[in-house]
Amino acid sequence: MxxxxLVNSKPYDGVQTLILNxxxxxxxxxSLKELRKDYxxxxFTSKHAIKSLQKAIEKYPQFEYLKIIPAYVIGESSARVxxxxxxxxxxxxxDSHGIGFASELIPLLQHKKVLYFRAKKIVSGLDEILSHAKIYVKQIIAYENKKSNITNLEKPSPKSILIFTAPSHYTSFVQQFAWDDSYIAIAIGLTTFSVFDAEIKAxxxxxxxxxxxxEFAKEVAQRLV
Structure with missing residues (x-):
């Protein structure tokens, strides 16, 4: 087989993980001290943004009031956080994809003043979609997905199935290694899929x-035995 x-920012039990970011x-x-309390x-479109805000609140308790404000979140796993x-x-x-989630939010956020906690670099376009819908959105950069300084990493063997959990992970991978045409890429969502090079099998x-x-990678692997 x-x-x-898994190309990810931290290890995950039960699967080989390649950490590039x-x-x-x-x-x-x-950013938080300048906010008026009228949002x-x-x-949230990421668990990392939630965890970063939680750390900020623990460090600066005066921002605890943010927890009272209704939160709109992209998926079940982030909602649990x-x-x-x-x-x-x-x-x-x-819809766990950025564009679909943005479309869901438009009727829900009309006439609301929105705080969007996000990564430094995003490709989903959620901010632009909401702004075009005339929804006031203030964006706060909560975290950055940075390339790791580790260089002595082993390139995956030919025919590997590579799971990418963020666009930046794919970008870091192709910067670190030459893409092998026998690889198969799996994206966690459409936003990540959108940054894949057109010629790869994904x-x-x-x-x-x-x-x-x-689970999906294992299904693909079984079909390709």
Whole structure:
């Protein structure tokens, strides 16, 4: 059977993991202290943004009030993180892809003042979609997905099935290694899929979580034995 390798920012039990990136949480004090307390919605498209905000609140308790504001979140796994930290979960997206989630949000966020906690670099276009719909969105950079300084990494063997959980992970991979035409790429969602080079063989996982990606990779591997 083909090797299945998760390209991710941290290890994951039960699968070989290749770590090319690291998550750097931002100190958001300067951004948060400027906020007026009239925002009526929080938007999250990543667990990292939630964890970064939680760290900020733990460090600066004066921002605890943010947990009362209704939160709109892209998927079940991120919603569970919000609930763990006792945020006010208002809506869980039915579409786990950035563009689809943005479309769901448009009627829900009309006439609301929105705080969007995000990565430094995003490719989903959610911010632009909401702005074009005349929804006021203030964006706060909560974290950065940075390329790791590790260089002595072994290139995956030919015919490997590679799971990418973020666009930056694919970008780092092709910078680190030459792409082998025998590889198969699996994207956790359409946003990640959109950055793949056109000529590679690639699929989007039916489920937008790591466990679902691994299950799908195993199905692909069995079909290609």
């Amino acid at each position: 083909r090797d299945i390798i 690291e998550i750097e949480y931002r100190d958001m004090y300067d 009526t919605a929080l938007v 919000l609930e763990k930290y006792q945020f006010n979960v208002e809506y869980i997206g039915k 699929f989007v996982s039916p489920k937008q979580n790591i466990e679902g990606c691994i």
